[in-house]
Amino acid sequence: MGQTTSITLEATDNSSWLDEFIDVYQRLNKDNLALLTRIYHFNVVFEDPLHRVTGRSALTEYFEHMYANVTSIEFDITDRFVSGNKAALYWTMTYQHSRLNGGCPIRVLGHSRLEMMDKKVIAHRDYFDLGQLLYEHIPLYGTTVRWLKKKASQ
Numbered sequence: 001m002g003q004t005t006s007i008t009l010e011a012t013d014n015s016s017w018l019d020e021f022i023d024v025y026q027r028l029n030k031d032n033l034a035l036l037t038r039i040y041h042f043n044v045v046f047e048d049p050l051h052r053v054t055g056r057s058a059l060t061e062y063f064e065h066m067y068a069n070v071t072s073i074e075f076d077i078t079d080r081f082v083s084g085n086k087a088a089l090y091w092t093m094t095y096q097h098s099r100l101n102g103g104c105p106i107r108v109l110g111h112s113r114l115e116m117m118d119k120k121v122i123a124h125r126d127y128f129d130l131g132q133l134l135y136e137h138i139p140l141y142g143t144t145v146r147w148l149k150k151k152a153s154q
Helices: 016-027 033-039 056-067 141-152
Strands: 040-047 052-054 070-083 086-097 106-117 120-128
Touching: 016 033, 016 070, 016 086, 016 106, 016 120, 033 040, 033 056, 040 056, 052 056, 056 070
Parallel strands: 040 120
Antiparallel strands: 040 052, 070 086, 086 106, 106 120
């Protein structure tokens, strides 16, 4: 007879760091970027389709530039998964930018992969459609991008 191997996975709720992360993001705006020190490790690596930023100071500067023309931003967390020191968040971001989409709200679906060290995020990678975020909302250029996306899906 064959030998049976049994693996027991211990269920632990180690998600307080993720709760803190979500809480900060849902309150974050250009006037309270100091909150980033509560959730990001000093040596954080942050990546999205536009940038790769290393270090909490550089990340704070990135957010300062990003929020400069944003009149409002909201994150609706639609799902979350936690496994030890790693997590995935699925979200809908709604933002308004003075020079995009006539200043009207823009919705972007995306998700984030997070890794924690010392109860702070050490690695953060965002995944989203850059066209949905930006390109589709630039006058003239946006029309071309939307047309290309439509043609590609036929």
